[in-house]
Amino acid sequence: MVGDAEATKRRLLDAGTAEFAKYGIAGARVDRIAAAAAANKAQIYHYFGSKEGLFDAVFDEFVAQTLREVPIDPADLPEYAGRLFDGYLRHPELTRIASWYRLERAETSEPLQSILKANQGKVDAIAQAQADGVLPSRFDPADLLALVLTIAGMWTAMTPEYHDLVRSETVEHRRKVITDAVRALLA
Amino acid sequence: MVGDAEATKRRLLDAGTAEFAKYGIAGARVDRIAAAAAANKAQIYHYFGSKEGLFDAVFDEFVAQTLREVPIDPADLPEYAGRLFDGYLRHPELTRIASWYRLERAETSEPLQSILKANQGKVDAIAQAQADGVLPSRFDPADLLALVLTIAGMWTAMTPEYHDLVRSETVEHRRKVITDAVRALLA
């Protein structure tokens, strides 16, 4: 063989992640991705079919990784939210890629079964915990999960102008705001 | 006069709003905007300087309108969050435009003073209410505002896959989840 197909795909995925996180799908340039991956443009089409195909591959990988890294714990939702926050800190591209997906791709492509199933599983786990009395039943399971996920991502979803108001806050403080807020929902 | 400059600007702003909401800045096409506004492409450059100039004009207008339409009431934050939710329902483009701004424009352009000032004013109002004992002091003012704003926008910021789980929920139910959640934060 001339090269290593798996290694080339890997480099294209990594370069695509950085490019898409920064510029989105419409703003991404296949030339830049190929250059950053030290690969030829045509390889993108050979391995992923199209620019959007590469984005989908990048996004799929992120979804799988996140689902693996941060499992839900229905008995301790505040800490679950905190761990989600930690995950967003570890992978800053994640939230941007997710936003681009929502804005540019979601209406075009089919709902991702992996996300759908994962969410359903989490809702079921919360419902079970509520039935067991481990969790208060003030909110419907799906609504409670939505609240927890939203609050966990609150700092990354904020308009940049807001950061000037809270610039002095430490990471630990922000994490505590999240866990405290989720705790308040359950009180 | 051959035409009406103000009316032309107005049409360009409206067409730009729809185009940018749908495709973002990189994805927007000036030809489509001009056609939708029944105007000429060159008019965009005459009145707004560039594609990004038009986006900024569109965004500025949205910001001003929202700040005018939904004034804060520190003594009743749950209802404030509810009114924000109502505003997002009335202007569906708003949240998308705001997301595009955050992803595509915020890093390039200066922080918008209007947003900065408005946020500062809200933080001050919350701090005052806390000092007056109208509002519990469990959260710092800026953190509490961030929580309220985040929760108010929770349904629009959700990944589309999530909507399949809560499809049956009515608008009223979603609004109640928001006001209940903010109420829980203040308990």
Added chain:
DNA sequence: CTCTCGTAACTAACCATTCAGTTAGAAGAA
């Protein structure tokens, strides 16, 4: 005439995608 508003045609660059061809290792035959 002059000023404002508007337009059609143009350009130069850009960009996703394709393709004809090259490279180098593998495998089989003698």
Added chain:
DNA sequence: TTCTTCTAACTGAATGGTTAGTTACGAGAG
């Protein structure tokens, strides 16, 4: 081993359509 053939991986260059931005000109009102 050595020669031949096959093929996956890769490449440089082209293609064809698109796009932001420009320019030179027209037309009506005062």
